[in-house]
Amino acid sequence: MGYYPHFPVSTQRLRLRQFTRGDVDAVFDYRGRADVALYLFDSALSRDECAQAVQQRIVHTNWAEEGDKIVLAVELSDSSRVIGEMSLIWRDVDARQAEIGWIFHPEYQGRGYATEAARAVINLGFYGGDIHRIFARCDARNSPSWRLMERLGMRREAHFREHARFKGGWDEEFIYAVLQREWQGENQP
Amino acid sequence: MSGLNFPITTNRLVLRPFERSDVPLVARYHTLPSVQRYLARPTRYAEDVAGAVEVMRNQIGLQRPGDVLTLAMQRKGDQAVLGHVSLKWSDATAGQGELLFCIDPAHAGNGFLTESLTAMLNLSFDHFRIHRIFVRCDGRNHHSAKLMQKLGMRLEAHYREHALFQGEWDEELHFAILDREWQASSKVRPLPLRERVA
Numbered sequence A: 001m002g003y004y005p006h007f008p009v010s011t012q013r014l015r016l017r018q019f020t021r022g023d024v025d026a027v028f029d030y031r032g033r034a035d036v037a038l039y040l041f042d043s044a045l046s047r048d049e050c051a052q053a054v055q056q057r058i059v060h061t062n063w064a065e066e067g068d069k070i071v072l073a074v075e076l077s078d079s080s081r082v083i084g085e086m087s088l089i090w091r092d093v094d095a096r097q098a099e100i101g102w103i104f105h106p107e108y109q110g111r112g113y114a115t116e117a118a119r120a121v122i123n124l125g126f127y128g129g130d131i132h133r134i135f136a137r138c139d140a141r142n143s144p145s146w147r148l149m150e151r152l153g154m155r156r157e158a159h160f161r162e163h164a165r166f167k168g169g170w171d172e173e174f175i176y177a178v179l180q181r182e183w184q185g186e187n188q189p
Numbered sequence B: 001m002s003g004l005n006f007p008i009t010t011n012r013l014v015l016r017p018f019e020r021s022d023v024p025l026v027a028r029y030h031t032l033p034s035v036q037r038y039l040a041r042p043t044r045y046a047e048d049v050a051g052a053v054e055v056m057r058n059q060i061g062l063q064r065p066g067d068v069l070t071l072a073m074q075r076k077g078d079q080a081v082l083g084h085v086s087l088k089w090s091d092a093t094a095g096q097g098e099l100l101f102c103i104d105p106a107h108a109g110n111g112f113l114t115e116s117l118t119a120m121l122n123l124s125f126d127h128f129r130i131h132r133i134f135v136r137c138d139g140r141n142h143h144s145a146k147l148m149q150k151l152g153m154r155l156e157a158h159y160r161e162h163a164l165f166q167g168e169w170d171e172e173l174h175f176a177i178l179d180r181e182w183q184a185s186s187k188v189r190p191l192p193l194r195e196r197v198a
Ligand SMILES: CC(C)(COP(=O)(O)OP(=O)(O)OC[C@H]1O[C@@H](n2cnc3c(N)ncnc32)[C@H](O)[C@@H]1OP(=O)(O)O)[C@@H](O)C(=O)NCCC(=O)NCCS
Pocket: A035, A036, A037, A039, A040, A102, A103, A104, A105, A108, A109, A110, A111, A112, A113, A114, A115, A116, A137, A138, A139, A142, A144, A145, A147, A148
């Protein structure tokens, strides 16, 4: 049981690989920014916090039990520059559910890199990890994130209003999902 | 949260805490297969019913998050116990509550749940000062979905195959309403069916 994928995973323009200790500055470059953190659970991270985060990510490369995360650095194939990160969390072992997440450096947004990386990670989940349903959540105001979910062909399954508190205000949240049998066509590996 | 007086009366019903003597009345419907989904714990056998009633009998107030208030729906006149309605205080910081209910299928379709849930919504917002009430129901149970819309609740989620329920893929709807959207102590207002969110 469990899922131990092989890395790196290459796409047309990107390489998805394990984090290494040398990635702290690259991570601080985007996780240190307030605009990036706006709709994330954490606020902008200090360099020390980024060092800790990278330390944790180094071992987040497989699923052994429920709740485990696979967190990958996304780098440009050409320059090896780290432009963001992708995550896939094993949420429910019996019902084969996983949650996908993404964070990219603003300087590298708007070019389809997140879409490309997300497709590769969804393929990992469905075909490598034999996941039945992959879902994603975001703040309803985070339009780049939910537009990405729509671009991926995910379906809006929830729109919660004031169901929780978030950073001192009421939270409004979208949940999108796609089933393995719905994931096809141009999205195939 | 105190100062709550029982019973709560509606047009045709009395909502009151369970009593030990309710066991035979509850046994009439509590072991039916179609009812199991609506129970906190399955009670498939007659001998499980006393335990279920014992749990519900102690759910009489909301002291801390996680607590549940459960009231029997008893018909005025013949005193028949038709089912129960529960309010679970699910989250304190965000003022969230969940309504759960179960009705003897023999008495479904007569508006008893509409009556009881209206009273529970009044109680949730007026007495307990809950900010948002939500209800989860089986995506294939169109009666529940219609009932929620009749109460003015909004469909906020429609999950497909997000979980397994008794070995099969589950489909689940979430309905919700905010305190400011519920007219205090109102009668049930006829509302147009809302668009599905998903
Ligand atoms: C969410 C996030 C990853 C989306 O990034 P993004 O750059 O908008 O997404 P993509 O890389 O897929 O790029 C899509 C955009 O590039 C354009 N694009 C250009 N070339 C493209 C290509 N080859 N393929 C797809 N899109 C392309 C698209 O038209 C789209 O532009 P638009 O937004 O103007 O419509 C990013 O905004 C982010 O990291 N935000 C901060 C962290 C965060 O909030 N994470 C999510 C928490 S839930």
